Amino acid sequence: MTSFRYALRDTFRLLFRHWGLSLLTLVTAASVLYILGFTGLFSLNLRQMISRVEGGLVVQVFMKKGQNADPVVALVKTMPTVTSAAAVSPEQALEKLRAKLGNQARAVTLLGENPLPWSVEVQVGRAEQIAPLVRDLIAVPEVEEVLYSGKLVERLTTISRAATTASGTILVLAAIISTLVIFNTIRIAIYSRREEIEVMLLVGATRTYISLPFVIQGTLLGAGGALLAIAGIWGTYASIMNAVRTSLPFLDIIVDRRTLLQFFLLLFATGATLGWVCSWLAVSRFISRASRAK
């Protein structure tokens, strides 16, 4: 108990007596966590955008002449991967075709009777769920033809997979690099106090007594760095959100406060944990080395 009080006081001694060093460590931690945080936000946004695009994919099911869309709508309702299904009557289809043709619409007006069949537009959540869906739909006897942009789906599937791997890899890389930099910085900072550690060992301080202030300090610096990083990220991200909202409104970036808050909490925890683990490792190694008898 008393020794924890001493540890707290010594922490502040360490922090303020060597405030230059503390500041350097803090800024380094903040910088690195800023990068880590930004990478994280970037990955999150990437995944969200891709899932929006995937959710927009439409499979068109054309019924045989004279059949209406009911059997397909019924079947599709039972499929868990399907997120929406809408029947399109021949009349609606003609309207759409006209709109789609634009200036060539006059070609359509030349048609006599409406030659178009009933169809259903089906949507799923992920590109890779389309292939099995199509297989099932083709098996329905009333279905004449199932149309979907095969190439686009293929591309989206690979892009989605690639993006998942890429954002995962980037995150892992950023995490490794952050850990390395923070660990190195803390180690170098502790290195410059090696005499202090040696003297403490010589007068009979226990390992815990010696390391506690360093570990608390490391945790505080990590947490403080994270707070600075969060402030920085919030500032940058808010201005990005603003810019996107006004000039790229079609881009689906994450603006949900709850998600962002969770993300920032995670970043804070990461910073504190990194500071804690790194300083603990660093100081332990130093104590071990310094206390080896020659």
Added chain:
Amino acid sequence: MTSFRYALRDTFRLLFRHWGLSLLTLVTAASVLYILGFTGLFSLNLRQMISRVEGGLVVQVFMKKGQNADPVVALVKTMPTVTSAAAVSPEQALEKLRAKLGNQARAVTLLGENPLPWSVEVQVGRAEQIAPLVRDLIAVPEVEEVLYSGKLVERLTTISRAATTASGTILVLAAIISTLVIFNTIRIAIYSRREEIEVMLLVGATRTYISLPFVIQGTLLGAGGALLAIAGIWGTYASIMNAVRTSLPFLDIIVDRRTLLQFFLLLFATGATLGWVCSWLAVSRFISRASRAK
């Protein structure tokens, strides 16, 4: 001359006597430069992809009934922003329409005489060059209508601007953060040698004599860190290129060896310069502080 030889020898003494410290600094520099380099490559790729998409934008110019495309082709040839222009005869246009309609192609086969006019497909390099082009084309008397995906062009223009700003900002941020981290690390590393610096001053070493080894060391560590970072980036990027080539062949990432080489040279120079400037600043400040008489 002699003193430069001493400086070189002392550099290696610094590097190897405190090799743990050197290694930590090296790894930190490498990590940070890795991030910087990656951000740079990412920006380069982003710009390249956007310019490819922009280059793919097509403006369709429909001639008045009975007019052929020659006047527009002639005009467009004189415009420096235009990268390509192709006349499309009514027959070709009908073929295209058929292909475009897909399963609704039967509608087109119902047409009697070909109702389509001559048209020209014009391409420019950048989205923002489209608006003036369109204005010029509409002024041509033989032109009936100029079609282009107005919304898409608008979006592309803003995306292109946003991407340029964003990649620039990210690069600047990465550069600032790299500088901060490298400067801090070197300063902390030098901080742990403050006694050495003080003693040297006391025995009458000049500022240059004291700082030279630190500066050379900093430069070497910066350059070494850059080399490690380049090796790392090369490894990662090569595997990305491979993955993209096999599974996302439609993605235009940079594979040109000359560009990459130039980029890596730049990164190397950045690392060495950062190491040099940062260690020079750090050691100067220390010397100034240590040599202040009380």
Added chain:
Amino acid sequence: MDIRMAGVTKVFDQDIVALEDVHLSVDSGEFLYLVGTTGSGKTTLLRILSREYIATRGQVTVGDRNLRKIGRSELPFYRREVGVVFQDFKLLSDLSALENVSFALEAMGLPPRIVQNRANEVIDQVGLWRRRFLKPPQLSGGEQQRVAIARAMASSPSVFLADEPTGNLDIRTSEEIMKLLLSINAAGTTVLVATHDRNMVDAYRQRLVELHNGRIRRDERRGRYLLDDEL
């Protein structure tokens, strides 16, 4: 606590033999001078006793502890029973004189009030009351040395090892420190003092052990400081 060294040899890299076959037995409560030319092994002997070094050969026991067998977790507790005045002081330069003493007491887990009282007491005993808030770089050599002495005695150790405790002190102050060491000894603490200070050794005669090239050359009950040509 008593100290027993049997056949202790300390060899460093490059075959530097700092101590050779040292047999030394110090009873609990004894006072002993360790003399010898520079480099004769005094500091090495004391460092073996404080477990900074481990003897290359031979047995060392302090109290009931075999120093070769002290584990990592026991070492701090051993060190608290052994007060050491280091030849190079080993003070923390960003703590004041008083804090240098109190932090050593705190490290032992003593409560703040006791720490404060004791630290103030010993700082006063070594005559640094008026300098107690200065940091080592602001203290003169002799003042630093006295902080080191104060720190070593603060925890009332059972064994007190002092490496040249008067090396930076004038004669008058040396005498005061010597009296302090004798009073520590009078309270039952075993005291070993490595010294070059002929005046002190001759003024306060005590058991004297002389090292020569790492070997014990003399061990006298009330020895005088002799030069080689006086032997």
Added chain:
Amino acid sequence: MDIRMAGVTKVFDQDIVALEDVHLSVDSGEFLYLVGTTGSGKTTLLRILSREYIATRGQVTVGDRNLRKIGRSELPFYRREVGVVFQDFKLLSDLSALENVSFALEAMGLPPRIVQNRANEVIDQVGLWRRRFLKPPQLSGGEQQRVAIARAMASSPSVFLADEPTGNLDIRTSEEIMKLLLSINAAGTTVLVATHDRNMVDAYRQRLVELHNGRIRRDERRGRYLLDDEL
């Protein structure tokens, strides 16, 4: 070079007066002991001469240099003419004894061969030839002190300032060092030695200046080391 101090006062933070109105004139080639109880201001006086400190008041000139007016770029060149043995040695702990000497010579821009010869020579003179490749932490206190002396004398300075150069040495070795200092002095170097070593002061009588609470109390041509009650 000669040394002139006129009305020198040095006040530290918290109104600590380390030197007060010191007038001291040392001719070129003189040898001078600086004595006084611990904390009397000896080290402070030497530090003012080596331009580690600047006097709060008063004039200090060494040779033809006014120490208050030495610029940043001139300081290294001044320091090369002043050899200092620091009370706490100030050796670089990752250089060997020999390297500690040679690096100081290199810092002056001397060519490698001259540096090597001179470093070997002085290391030998202080009796450390066999220990020359050891680093300070591997040397005994007295050996470190001799490395510090060797480094200070290596550059053949015009002024030699030694702060307790025999504080960690036994009597025999102290005598050798004193003879070394006297021979340096005989070659024309001005030598100031701050010391508590009564035996040396009385054995080799020289000019003696005694400081007391920062003031000069005695200045005698061939003074003896006296205690307060002997005055």
